[in-house]
Amino acid sequence: MRLSNSGPWLRAALLALPVTVAQVAVTQLQSDLGAQPFASASAQKGEADQRETRRTPALRNQVYEKLSEAQTAAEEENFDAAARVLDGMLSAGGKNELNSYELANVYNLYAFIHYSREDYAKALEAYENVIRQPDIPLAMEINTKYTVAQLHFVQENWRRGVETLLEWFAVSDNPPANAYVLLAQGYYQLDDYPKALSNVEKAINMHKEKGKIPSEQWYNLARFLYFDKNDIPKAVATLEELLTHYPDKQYWVQLSHMYGEQKRDAKQLAAMETAYVQDLLDKGTEQVTMAYLYLNGEVPYKAGKVMDKGLKSDTIEGTSRNYEILGNAWRQAQEIDRAIPAMEQAAAKSEDGELYARLGNIYLDGDEYKKAIDAITKGLQRGGVKRPDTARLVLGMAYFNDEQYAKAREAFNAAGRDERSAQYAKQWINYMESELDRQKKLEEG
Template sequence: MKLLKTKLMRNIALALPMAVAPTASVVVLDSLGLDAGFAKASAQDKRVTRKTPAISQAVYKKLGDPNTMMNPEKEGVQPDFPGALAALKKIESRDAPSWNAYEKATLYNYMAYAYYSTEDFNNALKYYKLVIAQSPQIPLNLETATLYTVAQLQFVVEDYKGAIGTLNRWFKQVDPMFVNADHYALLSQAYYQDKQFDQSLSNVQKAISMYKEAGKTPKENWYSIEMAIQYDRGKNKEVVDILETLVRLYPKQAYYKQLAGMYNMVKKEQQAAYLSDANYVAGALEKETEVLNVAYMMLGEGYSYRAAKIIEKGIDKKVIEPTSKNLETLATAWRMSQEVDKSIAVMKEAASKADNGNLYALLAGNYVDSDQNKNAINAGKKALSRGGVKRMDQLQVVMGMASANLGNWADCEKYFNQAKKDKRSEAFAKNWIQFCQGEQKREESLASN
């Protein structure tokens, strides 16, 4: 409301002619970021006229002092709206009952303007409505301009149903040549606030279309309204189109982040990954979940080294917490990047922080793959000690292979005998048991010769 007040004071004319009541149409339009073209043009529209009563010289004279208070002629003198209101109220109670409709409308317009200037919007609305109530004994352009002012003030006080009704009345009354995209946009906003989304969408799309046809750039908040409605309807493709427009016309980090998320929703995973990585590089992603999400997408697209570097940097910068799960992801990324030593070091740390032995079981497998068989046995034993291993048969296979590589055939046979109890590893384990038994016999035979 302070912004409205500031813009109002900046736009008040220093001397308003008594014959034209000081409606706030242009001021409110400016305050809402809308086009005030209609309010200016309508006052020049002479095509439609009404036979109205005249304003007497006596009325001009009585309204002169309040007008001067609101629009002081001396430079540096501030408007006295409370004083003007006090004077106008006396005139209303003492003189106005005998005035004609046009004279009353002029008084009410001044009072509405004074109330508006003191940010008493409810009373401003009351008196602007009283101006309209004098129809048809007032000029059509005054009635039409006041209607639009009322609609805007209803919007300000959050009477959206009232604003919708008044705006639709205004649309029927105003000459189409004075209707522009901003008027449709205001109606769209009122419908949106009133949760009448079909009407809101059609009006904001009309506004956008009119601007495009005129070679102008549609306003950012118009696209925001359209996008919000389409998103609520699950029209993800349309939302993507709007966001692509927004990042082109109004490039903001928030739009890039939203677009990356929407690419995922429309199965454009590669575009989502590239854009998310760009957002990360630009410093737009600051939360742990956001950074991790980029790393996951990089992994999904096969860029495991990039994923590892993102997580590693996130941990170093204390953006990502070095939990067991996050470290496991980092270890997986390093392993997929063929960085075996880095993978093992990180997996070892992850396993030490885990609540069960499952990561030690995975670590044992990593050790076997890198021919560190003693370490594999030790990790396997820790996994067995902690419990909670998801695939015990696989751990037994790993420990059996490590034992075989170390030439511990008895242990090899023991672990594979355990593994074969699970049907998923039965055939594989039996083959290894035969191999272990054969190697053991071969060694015994060599030793006896």
């Protein structure tokens, strides 16, 4: 018994990304901004300052004190008070009295206030005002440009975000892996999957080279992109790495399906079984899939156990089809006493006669000839039996074993009218005649 077509489900599962780009950008912004926007912006140092000589204006003491007052209020989440201080610094011509570096710090603190209020549009505008100021420290400009790119992503301005991020890459030394992931997610939103993949691959490799574990979200983005380009081997390898660091039911299930795509049946079964034995498969459809895999792997007893447990706990729906799977599993496992009640349920819930014909086969296996006769007769009367000729052959066998020889001959003759069963029907009639002749001679003694 092979698995039914799982393509649409598999594609939906593999293409589902667990987090949006905007969420990633917000999370990263929260980490980057911290709680000291003024101090971090006004004191940024680094290699960037050494690449370009700028004559940055000094931050005068009276301005520093006002900025510190506003920052203290902001840290206490008294944003209205912080904004009033900044408004006062810009009002009544005060803006013209501030040099570019002082003004950049004012806008930087405004941006932090707007961001804290989740007014991302105003925060973005304020950060762009920071960048517009001439002669600010290069490190401050570079870091603010990165924040602007992130806020474009938060606002779902994907193209502007990518463009700003590329500008940042052009002037940034040793960009971190997070930046490559952000760029990858931007390209993903613009449907430029090749560039998205190359950037997320770079981020993952950067972390691995440093002995760090890449983020689960990074692996998921790479997994999606590999699958979308039908690179099944790399999609599988990514899922295997995901499970090494982030064991989760969905990855075991997806990996099992991917092994199936590769015709690696043993691994497909092993992956799904790993999830099952950990009680991770809590959905009926997943448990039915587990049973199918056991049947495909010629382990029918375990298939029966899975179906039986699921049906009894109501996690597997008690449909005719599911009871049929249970009955087939027990029959293949030679558990006839268990197969019979399962197939009885399946037949009773079915709308046609096919399952009654199969039930008759199982009754015959269990030497319950009269029940076999009743079930097959009911199936043929109901209609919908896929191979009526085969059903009549089995009916003839049941009649023969029940010593109803005339009816057995009638059933065999009916089966023989179909050329597919003609030879078998003839053989059974000949066998029955020889047996009857043998019995007659024994009686005559």
